[in-house]
Amino acid sequence: MLKNTLLLVLFFFSSSFYAQKIDTSKNELKSGKEDTRPPLPTEPVNHNPPSNARESNDNFGIGAFFVELGFYIGLYATIGDYRNEDHLYFPLTPHPYFDGKSGNYEKINDESVLKKQLRFDVENHFLYSNNAAFGNHLKGKFRPFQHFYLQTDYRALIERDKFAKTTSHLSLFQFNFGYDRLRFEKFNLGWTIGATYIANDINKAGFSYGLNTDVFPFKKISFNSAMIWSKVNGMPVNSFEFRGKYHKKNHFFSMGYENLKIASPSYNYVTLGVGSYF
Numbered sequence: 001m002l003k004n005t006l007l008l009v010l011f012f013f014s015s016s017f018y019a020q021k022i023d024t025s026k027n028e029l030k031s032g033k034e035d036t037r038p039p040l041p042t043e044p045v046n047h048n049p050p051s052n053a054r055e056s057n058d059n060f061g062i063g064a065f066f067v068e069l070g071f072y073i074g075l076y077a078t079i080g081d082y083r084n085e086d087h088l089y090f091p092l093t094p095h096p097y098f099d100g101k102s103g104n105y106e107k108i109n110d111e112s113v114l115k116k117q118l119r120f121d122v123e124n125h126f127l128y129s130n131n132a133a134f135g136n137h138l139k140g141k142f143r144p145f146q147h148f149y150l151q152t153d154y155r156a157l158i159e160r161d162k163f164a165k166t167t168s169h170l171s172l173f174q175f176n177f178g179y180d181r182l183r184f185e186k187f188n189l190g191w192t193i194g195a196t197y198i199a200n201d202i203n204k205a206g207f208s209y210g211l212n213t214d215v216f217p218f219k220k221i222s223f224n225s226a227m228i229w230s231k232v233n234g235m236p237v238n239s240f241e242f243r244g245k246y247h248k249k250n251h252f253f254s255m256g257y258e259n260l261k262i263a264s265p266s267y268n269y270v271t272l273g274v275g276s277y278f
Contacts, residue, residue, distance in 0.1 A: 020161070021159060026202060029204060078191065087184055090106060091105065091108060091146050092105060093105060093117070094117065096216060100219060103184075103188065104188050105146065105184065106185065117143075120143070121141040122140045122141075123138075123139050123140075123274065128271075129268060131160075132160045133158070133160075133267070134269075135269065136156045137155045138155075139151065147179070148178060153172075153173070154173055155171070157171075172237070172260070172262070174195075174208060175195050175197070176193060177192065187214070187215050191211055193209050195208055196208045202232075206230045210229060213226075223242070226241050235263040236262075237261070241271070242258075255271065258271055
């Protein structure tokens with residue numbers, strides 16, 4: 001009897017403690033606590049001019065060369081070389097496995113058969129941590145053609161404090177421009193850039209960037225992973241998701257995991273979801 005009572009008390013105590021995470025995130029996002037890490041050391045400034053004009057010109061030329069080199073390397077890494085990389089022209093499929101083998105992109109080498117393909121992806125996932133912490137994640141992708149897409153994520157988080165008998169809510173929005181740098185039949189990898197917005201009584205936004213990938217290893221089965229980093233009012237707001245999907249025609253069922261870091265609290269969820277391609 002005593003053992004059961006202690007377990008019950010511990011359960012309610014842990015639920016109450018967890019239910020305070022959203023309130024902690026809200027308070028830190030509102031106050032924007034300063035980063036307590038020490039500043040990075042800076043190089044001492046040399047106020048002495050170059051010994052002669054030739055040395056100054058040489059340094060300027062070397063610096064300009066490395067700036068230009070860095071620009072072209074960055075351009076190749078993020079955008080690619082459309083003159084030499086055929087996969088950048090692979091067309092968007094109507095939906096994964098429409099032909100039994102292709103993922104988001106179809107391998108076609110004959111440019112005469114390439115066509116513009118518009119697609120809209122929508123998916124919804126239920127988030128579950130425990131009986132006091134759960135939520136929902138709605139995602140939409142608009143793909144006007146194979147070159148880029150626009151993505152919106154909306155997460156509604158709920159936590160209950162069983163001791164205080166209160167419920168806390170947090171709404172997280174992410175708006176991103178996405179580009180797939182690698183577009184193969186069984187694999188695509190890309191980046192996103194955009195903004196994160198916290199609603200409720202916070203109403204603050206911040207710059208965001210991320211990475212995402214899709215792998216199509218087996219017929220009707222795929223795996224997706226996405227990471228987005230951002231800061232809102234000086235506090236981190238990051239998301240990570242990993243899912244396995246089972247495809248049936250232009251629909252899919254999914255199971256996975258999501259981690260959110262909103263200010264200092266971290267949230268972990270198991271996810272179940274469905275989606276469709278139009």
